[in-house]
Amino acid sequence: MNLIVAIFLPILAAFFIPLLYKRVKSLHTGWFVLLVPLSLFLFYTTFVKQVANGETFTSTFHWVESLQLSFISYIDGLSLLFSLLITGIGSLVVLYSIFYLDKSKEQLHNFYVYLLLFMSAMLGVVQSDHVITLYLFWELTSISSFLLIAYWFNRDASRFGALKSMMITVFGGLLMLGGFVLLSMMGDTYSIRELIAQAPQLAEHEYFTWALILVLFGAFTKSAQGPFYIWLPDAMEAPTPVSAYLHSATMVKAGIYLVARFTPIFASSELWIWLVTATGLFTLVWCSFFALKQTDLKGILAFSTVSQLGLIMALLGAGSMSYHVDGAAETVFKYAAFAAIFHLINHATFKGSLFMIVGIVDHETGTRDIKKLGGLMSIMPISFTVAMIGSLSMAGVPLFNGFLSKEMFLTAMLSITEFGLFSFDTFGVLFPIIAWIASVFTFAYSLYFVTHTFMGTYKPDALPKKAHEAPIGMLISPIVLAALVIVIFFIPNIVATYFIKPAVLAIQPFLYSDVSQIDVHISAWHGFTTELWMTLGIFVVGGLAVMTLKKWQHFYNRVPAGFNMLYDAAINVSDTGMNRLSRLYMTGSNQTYLLYMFASFVVLVIGTLFTQGGFTMSWAHTAPIRFYDLVLIAVLVSGTLIALVTKSRLTSIIGLGVVGYSVAMFFVIFNAPDLALTQLVIETISVALFLLCFYHLPKNSRKENRMRFQVPRFIISVAVGATVTLVAIAAQSQKMMTSISEYYKETVYSLAGGGNIVNVILVDYRGFDTLFEIAVLAIAGLGIFAMIKLRIGDKGKEKKQLENK
Amino acid sequence: MKTNDVILQFTAKLVFFIIFLFSVHIFMAGHYTPGGGFVGGLLAASAIVLLILAFDLKTVQAGFPINYRIMTAIGLVLALGTAAFPMFDGKPFFTHYFDYFDLPFFGKTSLHTAMLFDAGVFLVVVGVTMTIIQSIGEDE
Numbered sequence: 041m042n043l044i045v046a047i048f049l050p051i052l053a054a055f056f057i058p059l060l061y062k063r064v065k066s067l068h069t070g071w072f073v074l075l076v077p078l079s080l081f082l083f084y085t086t087f088v089k090q091v092a093n094g095e096t097f098t099s100t101f102h103w104v105e106s107l108q109l110s111f112i113s114y115i116d117g118l119s120l121l122f123s124l125l126i127t128g129i130g131s132l133v134v135l136y137s138i139f140y141l142d143k144s145k146e147q148l149h150n151f152y153v154y155l156l157l158f159m160s161a162m163l164g165v166v167q168s169d170h171v172i173t174l175y176l177f178w179e180l181t182s183i184s185s186f187l188l189i190a191y192w193f194n195r196d197a198s199r200f201g202a203l204k205s206m207m208i209t210v211f212g213g214l215l216m217l218g219g220f221v222l223l224s225m226m227g228d229t230y231s232i233r234e235l236i237a238q239a240p241q242l243a244e245h246e247y248f249t250w251a252l253i254l255v256l257f258g259a260f261t262k263s264a265q266g267p268f269y270i271w272l273p274d275a276m277e278a279p280t281p282v283s284a285y286l287h288s289a290t291m292v293k294a295g296i297y298l299v300a301r302f303t304p305i306f307a308s309s310e311l312w313i314w315l316v317t318a319t320g321l322f323t324l325v326w327c328s329f330f331a332l333k334q335t336d337l338k339g340i341l342a343f344s345t346v347s348q349l350g351l352i353m354a355l356l357g358a359g360s361m362s363y364h365v366d367g368a369a370e371t372v373f374k375y376a377a378f379a380a381i382f383h384l385i386n387h388a389t390f391k392g393s394l395f396m397i398v399g400i401v402d403h404e405t406g407t408r409d410i411k412k413l414g415g416l417m418s419i420m421p422i423s424f425t426v427a428m429i430g431s432l433s434m435a436g437v438p439l440f441n442g443f444l445s446k447e448m449f450l451t452a453m454l455s456i457t458e459f460g461l462f463s464f465d466t467f468g469v470l471f472p473i474i475a476w477i478a479s480v481f482t483f484a485y486s487l488y489f490v491t492h493t494f495m496g497t498y499k500p501d502a503l504p505k506k507a508h509e510a511p512i513g514m515l516i517s518p519i520v521l522a523a524l525v526i527v528i529f530f531i532p533n534i535v536a537t538y539f540i541k542p543a544v545l546a547i548q549p550f551l552y553s554d555v556s557q558i559d560v561h562i563s564a565w566h567g568f569t570t571e572l573w574m575t576l577g578i579f580v581v582g583g584l585a586v587m588t589l590k591k592w593q594h595f596y597n598r599v600p601a602g603f604n605m606l607y608d609a610a611i612n613v614s615d616t617g618m619n620r621l622s623r624l625y626m627t628g629s630n631q632t633y634l635l636y637m638f639a640s641f642v643v644l645v646i647g648t649l650f651t652q653g654g655f656t657m658s659w660a661h662t663a664p665i666r667f668y669d670l671v672l673i674a675v676l677v678s679g680t681l682i683a684l685v686t687k688s689r690l691t692s693i694i695g696l697g698v699v700g701y702s703v704a705m706f707f708v709i710f711n712a713p714d715l716a717l718t719q720l721v722i723e724t725i726s727v728a729l730f731l732l733c734f735y736h737l738p739k740n741s742r743k744e745n746r747m748r749f750q751v752p753r754f755i756i757s758v759a760v761g762a763t764v765t766l767v768a769i770a771a772q773s774q775k776m777m778t779s780i781s782e783y784y785k786e787t788v789y790s791l792a793g794g795g796n797i798v799n800v801i802l803v804d805y806r807g808f809d810t811l812f813e814i815a816v817l818a819i820a821g822l823g824i825f826a827m828i829k830l831r832i833g834d835k836g837k838e839k840k841q842l843e844n845k
Numbered sequence: 846m847k848t849n850d851v852i853l854q855f856t857a858k859l860v861f862f863i864i865f866l867f868s869v870h871i872f873m874a875g876h877y878t879p880g881g882g883f884v885g886g887l888l889a890a891s892a893i894v895l896l897i898l899a900f901d902l903k904t905v906q907a908g909f910p911i912n913y914r915i916m917t918a919i920g921l922v923l924a925l926g927t928a929a930f931p932m933f934d935g936k937p938f939f940t941h942y943f944d945y946f947d948l949p950f951f952g953k954t955s956l957h958t959a960m961l962f963d964a965g966v967f968l969v970v971v972g973v974t975m976t977i978i979q980s981i982g983e984d985e
Contacts, residue, residue, distance in 0.1 A: 714884070717871070721887040733981055793876075794959070796877055796881070798881070799875040799876055802963075814920065817973045825914065
């Protein structure tokens with residue numbers, strides 16, 4: 041199967057989902073959807089072996105060749121790992137959603153169409169080698185995420201969360217596009233691989249820093265890093281399968297992917313290392329701290345996700361340091377990128393299972409409020425076991441995969457102090473300390489999450505539903521993920537060989553030329569090292585923090601909302617400010633708008649004509665004035681005057697008709713039968729239309745006196761007339777190029793197979809124009825239809841309301 | 846007030862066919878002599894408008910039970926389809942095909958895909974004009 045087809049397979053499948061949903065009522069639509077990620081997952085697993093040997097695969101589809109736009113699917117270690125995550129977790133999530141979403145109550149076709157749309161978009165993001173198509177897929181993930189968060193769109197919080205996530209991620213995405221454009225200008229190519237190949241030259245370029253910052257904006261907004269984390273907690277209004285899939289396992293990792301993918305280009309920069317590492321660490325500690333404040337189970341997981349993404353981000357930043365150390369492959373920095381990828385896999389497994397458990401708790405008890413929950417251990421034993429495995433892995437406890445990557449994280453952070461460049465030797469000591477504090481909070485919220493839900497006293501009265509264990513179908517997916525959590529702990533080096541090392545090769549292509557050179561070996565026991573003592577310290581302090589949580593949790597109430605307040609203020613200001621600004625000139629009166637249009641028309645055209653020296657007057661090309669012309673002009677002018685001075689509407693319509701018909705007659709005497717014909721028919725129809733419209737105007741205004749004479753309007757109307765006349769004279773006076781009509785005359789039969797130039801222009805030479813014109817015409821027609829019908833509907837409603845009273 | 850429009854109504858019925866046939870003629874002839882889909886569509890619409898003026902909206906609607914919005918849509922699809930079709934043949938968007946064919950009854954005739962496109966224009970123009978006039982006319 042072609043790689044490009046594989047990317048688009050979910051979107052293609054999405055076309056059939058609404059049909060299946062409508063036709064097959066007996067079977068949950070999710071079963072059909074499940075086939076898509078499952079088959080893609082199996083398809084991508086066939087690449088694992090070859091990619092593990094360092095092979096790569098590409099497939100290209102030229103989209104718009106003249107713009108060098110093409111879909112290039114590039115499979116290397118990094119993109120294959122992400123593709124497997126997207127389709128693997130995707131399969132589990134779809135399976136889970138079959139039991140989570142009721143087929144009779146929910147709008148399943150919407151849900152699955154959005155989900156499949158997202159799947160294609162995400163595969164496109166991680167496989168695109170072309171920056172512009174990467175950006176397209178990137179925004180498509182934002183849009184599908186928006187649609188999925190707002191899936192229950194009748195809830196205010198859903199719409200708010202959806203809009204917030206869209207605002208922030210699209211804001212970052214647009215900046216990122218700017219970065220991509222700069223990069224492609226610097227490297228004169230759109231291909232990421234070609235950009236990486238010329239990384240040293242790019243680093244010298246004056247735009248380099250700008251491109252770096254702009255690309256990081258995209259990554260940070262998408263992965264909810266730094267101040268941009270605020271959209272993720274609000275995105276938790278989405279159905280839980282979506283949170284598990286988009287907002288924990290895949291989409292939020294697009295930023296991680298981006299940083300990893302562009303590391304070879306930007307890693308030479310000091311700014312990059314500082315920004316990525318510091319932002320990651322800040323997010324890690326900040327959000328792990330605030331996770332303990334949350335009382336909504338999904339809120340805890342949202343903050344935890346953001347903080348774990350920060351951890352991966354910090355590791356990628358530290359991994360970039362290896363570019364600045366001689367013989368880097370031998371130093372400890374090689375751990376960082378490796379640990380980042382390892383933790384990415386681990387996070388997907390344990391966080392995915394935890395989200396699904398929260399969904400189960402919510403589904404079976406009716407609440408996610410941790411204050412109402414407790415003592416579910418004996419009622420939901422399987423869920424409890426899975427939650428325990430996930431939480432302990434997140435906390436970094438041995439026997440679970442999180443422990444291994446957490447240890448590597450500590451190793452990497454400790455090694456930063458040894459990095460002698462960019463003033464890391466002075467500030468570097470802060471990094472392991474911050475990492476340790478964050479890990480304490482991570483340990484604390486992991487325990488907080490699981491103990492307050494499943495242990496303690498059972499409060500059946502507080503729960504909206506009678507709690508019971510979930511159906512087995514719902515438990516399969518979390519159990520699979522929890523099993524992986526344990527399995528990975530015991531076979532980390534097999535995972536490393538097949539998935540991590542090929543991905544590391546993609547992130548650090550300058551260090552290693554082959555997968556076999558990456559000699560990192562994961563082991564659970566390193567002896568009594570600093571890391572071990574740090575871990576023990578985390579367990580002790582973190583445990584204490586959870587036990588005393590009740591005593592100090594109220595402290596959170598004193599912390600201001602911070603970044604959220606900024607966002608709300610910004611949205612508020614732009615909302616009301618823009619409203620006020622537009623109210624200044626949008627009066628709602630058509631006459632005012634016409635004045636704006638005509639006045640600016642006069643200023644722009646006259647201004648351009650005279651400042652550019654375009655005005656000349658010559659009578660060399662004009663035809664002589666004949667007797668007929670004079671008669672027609674007299675008729676035309678008198679028609680205009682009648683329309684202006686008459687008091688009766690009917691007379692003014694006829695006056696206008698006279699103007700139109702005399703113009704048509706001009707076309708006749710100037711040998712333009714097509715135009716004359718069209719003008720005549722249009723005039724006839726518009727007179728009929730005017731009659732119809734005026735018939736429906738309110739009766740009392742039918743004898744309305746004509747409008748007062750207004751000097752400004754008079755001046756503008758005279759100016760418009762003068763402008764048009766001047767432009768016509770100027771256009772007629774200078775023939776700078778030979779007329780195109782000669783070309784038409786020569787080719788109308790040979791190229792277009794026609795005889796009537798006017799019509800051949802319409803349907804062939806300039807068919808594009810006609811196509812858009814009829815589209816505009818259709819839109820205008822539908823607009824008029826909608827406006828009139830809508831008004832009738834409103835009236836009907838008012839009548840009904842009156843009758844009810 | 847009820848006016849007696851016998852003469853108008855009788856004439857309108859006759860003239861309608863003349864105008865309509867003329868519009869078809871002008872549409873068909875458009876590629877070689879003055880005319881085309883746009884004028885043809887407008888003429889056809891004006892023929893219907895004449896009927897509406899002579900009779901009233903309801904009578905005409907009963908005579909032509911056409912949903913003009915769907916007609917507009919069909920026209921748009923026809924125009925876009927004609928323009929997009931060459932892409933499946935590996936040719937650029939909006940490539941037209943034309944040749945002479947020996948048809949029974951008509952004899953040697955020039956056939957041109959531009960006519961299909963023009964038919965789309967024709968339908969859109971009639972559809973939109975009638976949609977506007979109908980919705981304004983219906984508004985009580």
